Amino acid sequence: MSALIPFHRVNVLTGIKSARLIEDASEYADLIQKAKRPLLVLGPRLLEWALDGKLLIEYALEIAKAANIPICATAHVKGKLTELGVKPDSVYDAVEIVNALKDPDWKGVKRAGNHDLVIFFGIRSDLGEQSLSVLKHFAPHLKTMTLCKFYYPHANYSLPNFRKDEQWKAFLENLIDNLKKGE
Amino acid sequence: MSALIPFHRVNVLTGIKSARLIEDASEYADLIQKAKRPLLVLGPRLLEWALDGKLLIEYALEIAKAANIPICATAHVKGKLTELGVKPDSVYDAVEIVNALKDPDWKGVKRAGNHDLVIFFGIRSDLGEQSLSVLKHFAPHLKTMTLCKFYYPHANYSLPNFRKDEQWKAFLENLIDNLKKGE
Amino acid sequence: MAEVKAITRKEEEVRQLIKAEIPWEPVGPTPMPEIPDLRSWDMRLLKTYKPWYAPFCDLCCLCTYGKCDLTENRRGACGLDIATQQARIILLACLMGCSAHAGHAGHILEFLIERHGPDKKIDMGTFIELEAPNIRTVTGLKPETLGDLKAVIEYVYKEITHLLDSTHMGQEGSYLDYESKALHASMLDHVGMEVADIAQIVGFNYPTSVAETPMIEMGWGAVDKSKPVILLVGHNPATSCTLIDYLRDNDLYDKVEVCGICCTALETTRYSDRAKIVGPLSRQLFFVRTGIADVILTDEQCIRTDIPIEASKAGSALIATLDKAMYGLEDATDWDTEEIVKQMVEDKKHFAILDPEKAAEVAAKVAIKIAPQKRKEWITEEEATELAKKCTNCDMCERVCPNLFSIGDGITEVAKGNFDLIKEQFNLCIGCGKCEEECPKQVPIFKIMQVAASKETWKIRAGRGPIMDTEIRNVGAPLTLGTIPGVIAFVGCSNYPDIEDVADMVDEFARRKYIIVLSGCAAMVAGMKKDADGKTVYEKYSPDFDAGGVVNVGSCVANSHISGAGIKIANIFASLPLRANYEVIADYILNRVGACGVAWGAMSQKAASIGTGCNRLGIPVILGPHSSKYRRLYLSRKEEDDWRVMDARKREIVDTGEPSPEHLAYVCETKEKAMVTIPKLCIRKNDTPQGRSIKLNHYISLYKKYMGGGLPEDLHLFVRRSADIPLVYKKEVMAHLKEIDWQPKEPVGLPTLIGTYPTKVPIDAVIH
Amino acid sequence: MAEVKAITRKEEEVRQLIKAEIPWEPVGPTPMPEIPDLRSWDMRLLKTYKPWYAPFCDLCCLCTYGKCDLTENRRGACGLDIATQQARIILLACLMGCSAHAGHAGHILEFLIERHGPDKKIDMGTFIELEAPNIRTVTGLKPETLGDLKAVIEYVYKEITHLLDSTHMGQEGSYLDYESKALHASMLDHVGMEVADIAQIVGFNYPTSVAETPMIEMGWGAVDKSKPVILLVGHNPATSCTLIDYLRDNDLYDKVEVCGICCTALETTRYSDRAKIVGPLSRQLFFVRTGIADVILTDEQCIRTDIPIEASKAGSALIATLDKAMYGLEDATDWDTEEIVKQMVEDKKHFAILDPEKAAEVAAKVAIKIAPQKRKEWITEEEATELAKKCTNCDMCERVCPNLFSIGDGITEVAKGNFDLIKEQFNLCIGCGKCEEECPKQVPIFKIMQVAASKETWKIRAGRGPIMDTEIRNVGAPLTLGTIPGVIAFVGCSNYPDIEDVADMVDEFARRKYIIVLSGCAAMVAGMKKDADGKTVYEKYSPDFDAGGVVNVGSCVANSHISGAGIKIANIFASLPLRANYEVIADYILNRVGACGVAWGAMSQKAASIGTGCNRLGIPVILGPHSSKYRRLYLSRKEEDDWRVMDARKREIVDTGEPSPEHLAYVCETKEKAMVTIPKLCIRKNDTPQGRSIKLNHYISLYKKYMGGGLPEDLHLFVRRSADIPLVYKKEVMAHLKEIDWQPKEPVGLPTLIGTYPTKVPIDAVIH
Numbered sequence A, B: 001m002s003a004l005i006p007f008h009r010v011n012v013l014t015g016i017k018s019a020r021l022i023e024d025a026s027e028y029a030d031l032i033q034k035a036k037r038p039l040l041v042l043g044p045r046l047l048e049w050a051l052d053g054k055l056l057i058e059y060a061l062e063i064a065k066a067a068n069i070p071i072c073a074t075a076h077v078k079g080k081l082t083e084l085g086v087k088p089d090s091v092y093d094a095v096e097i098v099n100a101l102k103d104p105d106w107k108g109v110k111r112a113g114n115h116d117l118v119i120f121f122g123i124r125s126d127l128g129e130q131s132l133s134v135l136k137h138f139a140p141h142l143k144t145m146t147l148c149k150f151y152y153p154h155a156n157y158s159l160p161n162f163r164k165d166e167q168w169k170a171f172l173e174n175l176i177d178n179l180k181k182g183e
Numbered sequence C, D: 001m002a003e004v005k006a007i008t009r010k011e012e013e014v015r016q017l018i019k020a021e022i023p024w025e026p027v028g029p030t031p032m033p034e035i036p037d038l039r040s041w042d043m044r045l046l047k048t049y050k051p052w053y054a055p056f057c058d059l060c061c062l063c064t065y066g067k068c069d070l071t072e073n074r075r076g077a078c079g080l081d082i083a084t085q086q087a088r089i090i091l092l093a094c095l096m097g098c099s100a101h102a103g104h105a106g107h108i109l110e111f112l113i114e115r116h117g118p119d120k121k122i123d124m125g126t127f128i129e130l131e132a133p134n135i136r137t138v139t140g141l142k143p144e145t146l147g148d149l150k151a152v153i154e155y156v157y158k159e160i161t162h163l164l165d166s167t168h169m170g171q172e173g174s175y176l177d178y179e180s181k182a183l184h185a186s187m188l189d190h191v192g193m194e195v196a197d198i199a200q201i202v203g204f205n206y207p208t209s210v211a212e213t214p215m216i217e218m219g220w221g222a223v224d225k226s227k228p229v230i231l232l233v234g235h236n237p238a239t240s241c242t243l244i245d246y247l248r249d250n251d252l253y254d255k256v257e258v259c260g261i262c263c264t265a266l267e268t269t270r271y272s273d274r275a276k277i278v279g280p281l282s283r284q285l286f287f288v289r290t291g292i293a294d295v296i297l298t299d300e301q302c303i304r305t306d307i308p309i310e311a312s313k314a315g316s317a318l319i320a321t322l323d324k325a326m327y328g329l330e331d332a333t334d335w336d337t338e339e340i341v342k343q344m345v346e347d348k349k350h351f352a353i354l355d356p357e358k359a360a361e362v363a364a365k366v367a368i369k370i371a372p373q374k375r376k377e378w379i380t381e382e383e384a385t386e387l388a389k390k391c392t393n394c395d396m397c398e399r400v401c402p403n404l405f406s407i408g409d410g411i412t413e414v415a416k417g418n419f420d421l422i423k424e425q426f427n428l429c430i431g432c433g434k435c436e437e438e439c440p441k442q443v444p445i446f447k448i449m450q451v452a453a454s455k456e457t458w459k460i461r462a463g464r465g466p467i468m469d470t471e472i473r474n475v476g477a478p479l480t481l482g483t484i485p486g487v488i489a490f491v492g493c494s495n496y497p498d499i500e501d502v503a504d505m506v507d508e509f510a511r512r513k514y515i516i517v518l519s520g521c522a523a524m525v526a527g528m529k530k531d532a533d534g535k536t537v538y539e540k541y542s543p544d545f546d547a548g549g550v551v552n553v554g555s556c557v558a559n560s561h562i563s564g565a566g567i568k569i570a571n572i573f574a575s576l577p578l579r580a581n582y583e584v585i586a587d588y589i590l591n592r593v594g595a596c597g598v599a600w601g602a603m604s605q606k607a608a609s610i611g612t613g614c615n616r617l618g619i620p621v622i623l624g625p626h627s628s629k630y631r632r633l634y635l636s637r638k639e640e641d642d643w644r645v646m647d648a649r650k651r652e653i654v655d656t657g658e659p660s661p662e663h664l665a666y667v668c669e670t671k672e673k674a675m676v677t678i679p680k681l682c683i684r685k686n687d688t689p690q691g692r693s694i695k696l697n698h699y700i701s702l703y704k705k706y707m708g709g710g711l712p713e714d715l716h717l718f719v720r721r722s723a724d725i726p727l728v729y730k731k732e733v734m735a736h737l738k739e740i741d742w743q744p745k746e747p748v749g750l751p752t753l754i755g756t757y758p759t760k761v762p763i764d765a766v767i768h
């Protein structure tokens, strides 16, 4: 990206600061494991999308478990979690959790201090991107990451636009493996 | 660039279409030589900038000569050209030449048809970038290229932001050599 | 210490404008308020409901110092920071919205004064004495004639100018002040809308003071394409009503079909119940491309900007009837009618005709001449399947879709002869046309959609304008006590996540005996779904403004009747004087009227100003997920924020800890979440134990239904004493409360924010 | 065929508003014109001067359907294309500009009516009978009192609302119509400006009908920092003039120094020649950061949005005096004066005080108390050198500089003890502060600049308001014949490529006996350079509106006197009736008045509307290079376009082939190019052979001077017959013409565009 920012900033096309694109699951795993207080924010698209018949919410839960990351269930995700026997660490809407995260003094969902890495997964991409924008501009104290199969410019770390679901699946499985290894 | 465009276009951060960054002078030379009717647009910064004491306008004239490209002198460039004994093929301001180039039926400075490649060199970078924007949006019939040491997003082909003047100088000299070779 | 000041010339002038000498009520503190006059109220709201900014872009590009990069705490070359820039854009959006309605109001008023004279009396019917709650509350004037409305709209013009002034590069440097200005602009929007709709009701003799307005036929299949078809697009009924008159006067109404899209459709059906409603904005391009319309009449707002091109492609004639949108067309207003007709028919030219009578006559004549030449066939399933085979399922259509779904998947299924998916998708489609534009294979997606789009017809109740005073009297007590659990207003544009969501929500809450009001595109789509018995919500529920009633107030400008209903409750039921008394009324509504707006498909700048206008008046608004693109919400943080209010009876500040209403402008990602958020946002500090237990009953039961069981995480915040707990859930709730060590609190007798911030309003003013 | 129509109520109302019965002139065709009324004139202009769009961004982000990618012929989700989106943004910019002046006008009018009553007579002095050329021409009203001006500004408010309406998502679909609307908004801007300045002249008793106004001291070094210093920032003189009164009445004027930045400075010096002008907008941040001001009073427009932060850092007290820009400050308007003073002095709090008298009193008291506590030392060269050593010449400051130069290079030289470069650079600096913000080494660039910024003082002639009728009578003939080669107006903001450019241009053209008028920041910087004898252009040239005169009309709102001068020439000299006769007057100016505007530092939205307003009136405008960021120019293509005009005497259309004026809105990259373009844009078809040869003489000689010899490429297009050729260049030109096979053409007797496009104006109307 930075190579593509013109020398004179007034000539910038639009947008100065955009996500680092990461395709390597181990890099993601490292970033997650380095975080002191990560948070996984789950959106309702996880209840609709599936990879080879396995709902994305299951991948999400495996990730949370592998790295022991607390969960925030947005929209109506909690229902499905309950069904799966999981009690989310917190229930907030996307805009609410972002609103809380903005505040450096917030205690976080574990009441152990605000989070330093927030991972978005399964939120409608327009709402997700706007939510990331809030954090990019108003939460310099934390980093953001996405797990959906789209590139999110406003995040700090994003996956690319995976052309094929297999690539995404491979990435997620790899990530889970890496996180487990890292334990 | 295209890797950095989000899957859902409504989430785009940066503009959609931005210049291909080229650092290799031979690639530039190829593009120029492939053009049927290139045009070199010279701006007044060429009269101010020098590389090791040699004014940029001299590089520009060498390029024009090496590839036999007609010249358009903008602003008050013509004065210096006259001094150097060169009669420009045309005298238009940046906004005027761009206004003419927009028109696919324009006869071009050689009255041989509109140009297919327009090379900008030495225009104030904000005016240059805006002029390139006009062509990007309203002149699909031609390509644009820049020779200043800045990245120009609105061009089709641009140099990077050269950190050091030596890099720029090397590029220009290389380009001239390549063009000469290509003759 | 405040100084005593002599009355100024300016105050004197305002008093004249509002006829202060007419003593229908004492003149309150803020007649025709200007920017600073309600600023302290705004600042109080913004203290609890802080602006939440989601920048749409890292840059500001509004002057030639820029572009300025505003990331990482950078300031622009003028000193601006990113939050202030977002607020500035929000103000601009609210001004664009407000001016759209004010422009509409000004135009229609001029048109109707031309027709009836300025002394035409305002009469809203037997049951409506409080004819103009917004105007009275904001300006202090009780408008008696069309001419009085003119003074009101001129006040709006002036304020718009001052507000727009402040968006100029290098002035306002505070996002809070820009928000205060946006709230001001948006309050004025409700005034402008009220001017427009009152003028229309009076000037066109729309039905008023009646709940049971006619049922109107709706749906593109309802249009009789065997007749010449005239399509109305936009918001301003000047030409459409004139057209109805022309057809009636010339015995043509049987022979010509009149139908509309967007608010002009709603307006026209208030004038003639034989006109048809095609659908909301999201059906505009689709319907235009069918070519069913022989003539298209555009007026203003919510018209696609490419309509001349699309009309030409579809072989439809086009007349632009208002100066707001002239499309570069030749202005034939002063031409001879026959000459225009000739050129339109023979040369297929489009024109601007700014004289409604001439436009109407030309439209009718051209439609009758063109219709026989046009073939109007719908595509067959076989043809669609054939066309769909060109699709390579390449993803490009999905990438450009503002609603983020893959119509390509639907097309791929069609190619296999399966129409199920595309039928579902037609409900998601907002009709923007981006997919077809982008398709590298030139798949005619809209044409294929014809097989997906149900030719079914639906019934919608014609818009009825204001709520009657008598209705307000009936529901005032149950509403403020909480025994009618809330008023829910479904409003705004058709940028829906799913078009059926609105009907589902209306049904859910009408069944639960909330009062439902609707307007604009939302009013249309609420009627575009039938239950098992084949009934729409308009057929299923009563049209009364009462528990379980479903009320269509009308077009966008009728939104003023929704805010107006809130004001009427404060005035008619609670006997609070409203004249130039905005702060007191807004405080009353915020703390005591369980109302909530839902702009599920909010898209335009008008939606921004309508919603923000509700916010200043103390009405929270829920928006669809894409609405984060407005860049700003008003959110509280229930556990961190200050929920103290003044108990006006005891005159002491009480810490309620109760986040009611929790947010003022909120985005829900899914319908399910909205189903849970709506009842919560209807909770008010004023609820009686009985009322509160009813509200919590719905909150809990909807939570269980849509969130998969359990109890809401924040339930304890809304339980003051055990009497608040709904009987059916008593055990579960009590157990939960015990677990988290909940402590009972005293309900507040008369909750108000007055007294909690610097204001000139004395606490006495809130006691009725 | 036009139909004959009865007079409508609306027409009747307009006739009342403009007092049509007063027969000073017959009422022309367009009293108080609305959007469609001058559209055909606009379309005619836009046919020759086509909009040239340079999109600043690939996207549209104005509604929640977006963002929409508009590259490669894509349309937005609402149907919009990229050209139309640019035009829409231009309309928005012009509306922001227009509303800024209209808001100013409305406020100051209210303030002055409060003071003097609405019946206060408008008297512009002995030599000015045509008091309001813009108002008379546009509206048809001859304003006689302050109250009359109110009717005018209310008309402007209304039109602003309708125009802003049309920017709402999904309406206007034609860039040409958006341009027509932008031209309308910008014409109204000149009306609003005229209202403001007439009100100020009448209400504050500014000097009028006099050319030789006092010389004012200018420059930051002119401020006596040993006294308490009050700094005025902005545009609105309500508080500043009240402050002068307060100081005079309380015998404090000797003890307190009053100085200003931007237009409030120009206004205040029209009221008191003892006030100082610090400089233009580009010196605002620099001066504030010096901490010399004890109290800063802001009003509206062109105030940095970070002024509260910067004031605090510099230890200056701040009072925001207008509701346009309140910075989130507490509104102390109703507080006790002493309490405010106390909190400002002791707690260092800033306040909004919207009552000018209170603000003035508080400002004086606080300044007197604060001043003794403040140290006001300028940095020494040694200190600067030391501070500069932190610089690593890393480039970051250059990357963010809107004027694209490397202040880091200057700093690096300072570190070596060399101040030459930074002195040059101070003239390039537009004072935005981006460099210092971005500097990773926290180099205090602005502080270091203190050694670069000359403490020299300059003289500027105080603004004088309108041109006198008598002056117009004198220059009318030579100007329209061409023997005075042109009127050149230097106007607008301080976003200069180099601040000295303006003085150089003024000097060049004043010497050549052009008439020079100036306003706003341009008027200031013209005086910020001295010749070899130590004289500024104000001291060197006569203050008369005559050949070789240099006239400062005043602040931004005085720009209306520049457009007004053009109108006066048509009316006073050419005896064309102006009442509601805009089209005829504009046509006259376009074809027969050799005037040209130069907005060399154009930056704000007001600059956009002022310039576009000149364009509608037929006055071309040259802009600095950064102004391509406005996104739109109006350019012709001299060889391809249609240069036919009607010869009103012969009543036949003549193909002149002469591109005069060649462009309406043009960007020059360098001063040198502007020097050549200005004389060319002063050429008019109406020039006599003598006049033309004088104009060509300047064109050729300036070309030789700045373009390195030879003859202009397009010279032949401007030579009609050999008599047009200036004597000194006869041989060279004749040789050249022969070479290119030039053929003589007959000059046009009475050139006009009327008759070349559909308009209601008859050709007779242009004959005087």
Ligand code: SF4
Pocket: A013, A014, C056, C057, C058, C059, C060, C061, C067, D056, D057, D058, D059, D060, D061, D067
């Ligand atoms: S604010 Fe909008 S128009 Fe401006 S640069 Fe950003 S995306 Fe583009």
Ligand code: SF4
Pocket: C060, C061, C062, C063, C064, C065, C066, C067, C068, C075, C076, C077, C078, C079, C080, C169, C170
């Ligand atoms: S308005 Fe301010 S932030 Fe925006 S471009 Fe201009 S200087 Fe930059």
Ligand code: SF4
Pocket: C390, C391, C392, C393, C394, C395, C396, C397, C398, C407, C408, C409, C411, C435, C438, C439, C440, C441, C442, C443, C445
């Ligand atoms: S863009 Fe066209 S070809 Fe591609 S998936 Fe969509 S409909 Fe099919």
Ligand code: SF4
Pocket: C397, C400, C401, C402, C403, C404, C405, C407, C428, C429, C430, C431, C432, C433, C434, C435, C436
């Ligand atoms: S027309 Fe419908 S499917 Fe196509 S891009 Fe727009 S919303 Fe998506």
Ligand code: SF4
Pocket: C262, C263, C280, C281, C301, C302, C491, C492, C493, C494, C519, C520, C521, C522, C556, C603, C604, C606, C607
């Ligand atoms: S509801 Fe929205 S989209 Fe529908 S007509 Fe009204 S403003 Fe337009």
Ligand code: SF4
Pocket: D060, D061, D062, D063, D064, D065, D066, D067, D068, D075, D076, D077, D078, D079, D080, D169, D170
């Ligand atoms: S106004 Fe039109 S082009 Fe702009 S974002 Fe909205 S839909 Fe897209």
Ligand code: SF4
Pocket: D390, D391, D392, D393, D394, D395, D396, D397, D398, D407, D408, D409, D411, D435, D438, D439, D440, D441, D442, D443, D445
């Ligand atoms: S940014 Fe700072 S350190 Fe870098 S060159 Fe500029 S002044 Fe020097």
Ligand code: SF4
Pocket: D397, D400, D401, D402, D403, D404, D405, D407, D428, D429, D430, D431, D432, D433, D434, D435, D436
């Ligand atoms: S303050 Fe001056 S030097 Fe610094 S960035 Fe701005 S214009 Fe450039």
